[in-house]
Amino acid sequence: MAKFAQRMKTMEKSALAIRNLFGAMNDPEIISFGGGAPAKEALPIDIIREITNEVMRTDKRGVEALQYGNVMGLMDLREAILHELLAPKGVKGKVDNILITNGGLEPINLTCQLYVDPGDVILVESPTFVQAVEIFEMFQAKCIAVDMDDNGMVPEDLEAKILKYKPKMIYVIPTFQNPTGRTLSLDRRQKIAELGSNYDIIILEDDPYRDIRYSGKDLLPIKAFDKTGHTIMANSFSKIFSPGSRLGYVLANDEVTAKLFDAKTATNSHTSTLVQVICAEFFKRGYYPAHLKKICDLYRERRDTMIECIDEFFPKETKRIFPDGGLFTWAELPGGINTTELLIESSTNPEVKVSYVAGESFFAEGGGKGNNCMRISFGGVTPDRIRIGIEKLGNLLSSKL
Amino acid sequence: MAKFAQRMKTMEKSALAIRNLFGAMNDPEIISFGGGAPAKEALPIDIIREITNEVMRTDKRGVEALQYGNVMGLMDLREAILHELLAPKGVKGKVDNILITNGGLEPINLTCQLYVDPGDVILVESPTFVQAVEIFEMFQAKCIAVDMDDNGMVPEDLEAKILKYKPKMIYVIPTFQNPTGRTLSLDRRQKIAELGSNYDIIILEDDPYRDIRYSGKDLLPIKAFDKTGHTIMANSFSKIFSPGSRLGYVLANDEVTAKLFDAKTATNSHTSTLVQVICAEFFKRGYYPAHLKKICDLYRERRDTMIECIDEFFPKETKRIFPDGGLFTWAELPGGINTTELLIESSTNPEVKVSYVAGESFFAEGGGKGNNCMRISFGGVTPDRIRIGIEKLGNLLSSKL
Incomplete structure (x- = not known):
């Protein structure tokens, strides 16, 4: 065979x-x-039933929900992300820089499509999310672990490994990290953004738990400190809406977004419009808070x-x-x-x-x-x-x- | 940058x-x-409204629809595919050999993950589906065009190009082909399956239009002639159900399916459970015929x-x-x-x-x-x-x- x-x-x-x-x-x-x-x-089962019952009509959004959609994703879902999920966390951006993905892993896959050639090094936290490592290995990258303490990735070890391994990318889960539950401190967030800019390394910030905080104070994401476009932010609706809907998004600068469009097209055309319409209505109708x-x-x-x-x-x-x-x-x-x-x-x-x-x-x-x-x-x-x-x-x- | x-x-x-x-x-x-x-x-807007209104309850399938799902896809959607879409077309298989994808392009992407190294040759029809070519080129394959006539890909030219280029894969849209609308004749379907087996080449049979036939007689798919597992069949629900649901599937033998599981995991975990539940109910409730x-x-x-x-x-x-x-x-x-x-x-x-x-x-x-x-x-x-x-x-x- x-x-x-x-x-x-x-x-x-x-x-x-x-x-x-x-x-x-x-x-x-x-x-x-x-x-x-x-x-x-x-x-939110009852809310979703109510939404679909209301919008699944030819005179409402039914046709839009069932027809082919935009590669970048549904416009009003991207607006909800910008205004309700990113702006309150101190992240500025444009709707055009948000691409809707099929869940929270797909941004990792797409970013690898964009950047990872066989043999490239990716620095990851020790320990890190095993499914991300699987993706990196599918792209034939070499994963190198960076020390963590209770404040997340240790910048001194990170910089030493940048110098030693010349990585293409740094993969970080800054908030309530998988698997440890640890949170990267604010000063380290800034430091990591700067290391990305200074050494010309992509920072892939995977932040799917950020919004479910039960104590302590919100911290600005790494992306908020990014001045050069090196930080790509990935997120997911799995924890705040529904994993089965398989919705996520990625935020990047213009140059990166244009390439994400191509990689998404060549992966699966676009994310399910039906679930995007339902999720957008969830936000538009004010259910989220x-x-x-x-x-x-x-x-x-x-x-x-x-x-x-x-x-x-x-x-x-x-x-x-x-x-x-x-x-x-x-x-x-x-x-x-x-x-x-x-x-x-x-x-x-x-x-x-x-x-x-x-x-x-x-x-x-x-x-x-x-x-x-x-x-x-x-x-x-x-x-x-x-x-x-x-x-x-x-x-x-x-x-x- | x-x-x-x-x-x-x-x-x-x-x-x-x-x-x-x-x-x-x-x-x-x-x-x-x-x-x-x-x-x-x-x-089928009205049918989908009816289905979601009925199943989106905690005592029905609501939790299943919104929770993480199986990498391979929802069991009863795979059973519907087997019994209502494959068996009537002369394709035998097991539920375990069907993987549900995010639309009809994703099977092409996943098959490339499995088989295509940079520089590999893929034989395609002349003309062929441009989005498939984009995927092949993302995987750094070289596409070589094979002559077509009104009965589809010409086997003599195909075999000559197999000998000349030693391809890894042959990509065929056998029925109402995109872009030409042509249909590959029955004897050529058998011939292409045999060429795959004899020369150890993957045949990627992409057949999303097959079910919408308005005249003439159904033809057995290439997969029905496959005796060695070299033919991988890709299909889509975009034409018979809804493109916006983004549902498709791939059928392959045990060895290939096991690897498809890994590639799917490392692409986006699984396909939206919510739309799979709706589509499965569409078949189970007998709406399809x-x-x-x-x-x-x-x-x-x-x-x-x-x-x-x-x-x-x-x-x-x-x-x-x-x-x-x-x-x-x-x-x-x-x-x-x-x-x-x-x-x-x-x-x-x-x-x-x-x-x-x-x-x-x-x-x-x-x-x-x-x-x-x-x-x-x-x-x-x-x-x-x-x-x-x-x-x-x-x-x-x-x-x-």
Whole structure:
């Protein structure tokens, strides 16, 4: 049978890790702290029914919703992004610089189409989002991990690795990072934008959790400090509207946007107009502010319960992160516990039946780094079940010490 | 500013052609035979309103529709494809071998991810679908054109070019081809499948018009003759359901499907679940057969009107194709008329205001080939306006002889 292209080889390891992740999510008896899916209570089902019922008529937006659309995306959805999602966060831009994508991963794929030749280096956080690494490896890039601390990517290590590896791109998730829940501090945001400009490196700022903040103060995105167009901002509607709608967007300068148009055309023409119309109406009809408050209240309670329970039930020497928003926390465990090995027992032992994501898969550098860590998602689990699940998981952990 | 990847250079020419195509479609005063969009009367707006109104409830499919979904796509949409779209056409397969895509172009992009390394040769029809060529060029493939006659790709020329160029892939639109409306004959379908198997070449069979047939007899797809898994079948819901929903699918063997899973994951995770649920319900509730009959009746009248009018109003020596289905016909004009140059006059002269797609852009071989041809789409124009538009265009053509 015909030989696969080279890129299918370079992505094999991360592709396998991701296939394993998907496989682990399907047992309904498990209390799953694994997936990154929003709570089902956070999905605006009634609003969407009302919107479609109203607009799906030939004299309303029905024809527009079902016909071919603009490559860049629906104009009034791009206006909603500009006025309701970007302006309040201190990001200026033009509607023409926003491209609507099929979910929040597609901006990463499209940016790679634009910039990544085989062998190029991409600097990533240590740990980072494993699906982004899969994309980078499909483009035959070499991922180099940059140290993080509780304030995000460490600028000194970043600059040292810029000098050493001459990267094409730096990939950062600045707010409530996946997998750690950490937030990049304001001064580092500015610093990273400047490093991009000074060294002529693309900064891919992936910020899908930014809007679901439960405590602390909003920070300006990296893009707000970008004076040269080197920062490309990617975002998603998965956390604030619906993952199943598969909507995201990318914001870039004129030159980059023109190329994004070409890459999007050659990927899938344009994003579903039907879901764009529904999402645009969600914003135009003013549903967003109340919906956002509702889901932040919901997740804040889950986050607080999760952190309380970890502190109560996990081994005393556990280091965990208190995230100001997003869907995850991250725990570093004591006593040589291997979270990759423990996951099998944790998810299959009938006394436990709790899953999480083992930390190892998030480290692009490999070598077993992070095998004492776990990503724990609180977004999709009710407080009652968080309490039950974390108690069981904590007892299992303690039994290993 | 950071340098773009090599692929953005190799795709520049076709990207420009496509940007020009999009640009020409936006004047509402023009009678447009340019775009390939379905008739607005062919969009099932009322059915979609009814479906969403019914399923968008927490006790129905609302949560499923708005939550993250399966990489391969929604199970019952894949079952509908298998039983209602493939089996009646003589294609056997398993649900597990169907991947749902974001529209009908994405299968082409994903197949390139799997197979195309820079410098690989792809054989295409002469003329062929310009957006497919753009994708091939983004993957830095070299497109070589294969002769066509009224029965489609000519097998003798195809085999000669296989021997000469050692291609990785052959791209074919077998039924009511874009841009010509021609249909590949049954014996050639079998022959192309066999050539793929014998020479170890991927056959990418792109068949989005197949189901909208207005006359003549259904032909088995190339995939029905594939004994080795070399044929990958791509299709779309754009013509039979709605382009704005952006739904398509790809059918391949186990080995290829496993890799398609990885490439899809690294492109955009999965296709919008919301539109998949709506489309699946469209089939499950039995709407498809009556809808298909309705749109075929609608398009048959438009096709017949278009052909009658071309025969009446175009210069006598014009060669035009009578398509048994699909949305286009193709005309080859006499007397040295250059359709690229004429398009400007045709679309801007207030006495004419008629657009089409100039033939030149569909020839991967370039060199001005096809500059006396035009693609004329009848799908989106009512019979009355077809008559007016073709008379005006015919008069303009005659005035040039």
